[in-house]
Amino acid sequence: MNHQFLPWYRRSPISMRRFYNWIHPIYGLIESHLGPKLDQVVQHLMGNLAIAPGTTALEYACGSGLLSLKLAPYFAQVTGRDQSEGMLQRARRRAISAKPSPEFRMGNLLAIDEQAGSVDYVFLSFALHLFSRTQRQEILSRLCQVARKEVIVIDHSRNSDWLTEWVERIEGSHYDEFIREDFAGVADQAGFARVLESEIATCMVLRFQKKVKQGKKIDLNNE
Ligand SMILES: C[S@@+](CC[C@H](N)C(=O)[O-])C[C@H]1O[C@@H](n2cnc3c(N)ncnc32)[C@H](O)[C@@H]1O
Secondary structure, eight states: OOSOOOOSOOOOHHHHHHHHHHHGGGTHHHHHHHHHHHHHHHHHHHHHHOOOTTOEEEEESOTTTHHHHHHGGGSSEEEEEESOHHHHHHHHHHTTTOSSOOEEEEOOTTSOOOOTTOEEEEEEESOGGGSOHHHHHHHHHHHHHHEEEEEEEEEEOSSOOHHHHHHHHHHTOSHHHHTTOOHHHHHHHHTOSEEEEEEETTEEEEEEEOOOSTTOOOOTTOO
16 A cells, blocks of 8 residues: 555444444445455365364454454354344345355444353454544453354455445445554454454455463464
8 A cells, every 4th residue: 555545533432323224235346346255265264274063263343244244154053143134134135045044133343242252253344444543452352252263354455455445435344454453452452362364355464362271382383
């Protein structure tokens, strides 16, 4: 990126909820843009994660279930949570013919209510950039407690393009500062052992990995 992307405004959480309740009927346009990218990311991740039988996943800010539906065949259970009833209705409609089907229910990333250690993997797809630096740190600290293994963030590339910049201006997100974030520092403060960052299909993929208890070291070859 060789220029400074400047936002027009930042949406409040209430305005963000109204925005997604308003745009869910036309979210298909976004699904057709992000869907093929997520296919490649999921293919890459599933080739690396070695998911054991019985493994569970939670997707926060799941929107219309784009990622949750792609994850469902790989996990024993996938739950998608979002604060927009409109997006959840769209997700449930899209899941009608899916087997296995994720469960979709209301959930707020700014008031995470899962029990500690209640799920193996937590996913966030094209959502973390919506939040301020302080909120991102708080969200990742909470999710570090909720996930037994990893928190996996998939988001827009650090190399912004004009389409993403215009969409993010309209969305009123924090994408401009998100793409300059030091995620190693964030991971450390949130209580993770480390974060692995890669760029797949022009998406930023961040794997926040937990500390292993009882003096066990993370196996660096098992990624
Ligand atoms: C860009 S969409 C991404 C949706 C989906 N993850 C995907 O990849 O298509 C962002 C989603 O974040 C949700 N969202 C925004 N703020 C949230 C919050 N505080 N808690 C839960 N979901 C939130 C919105 O309702 C919307 O569905």
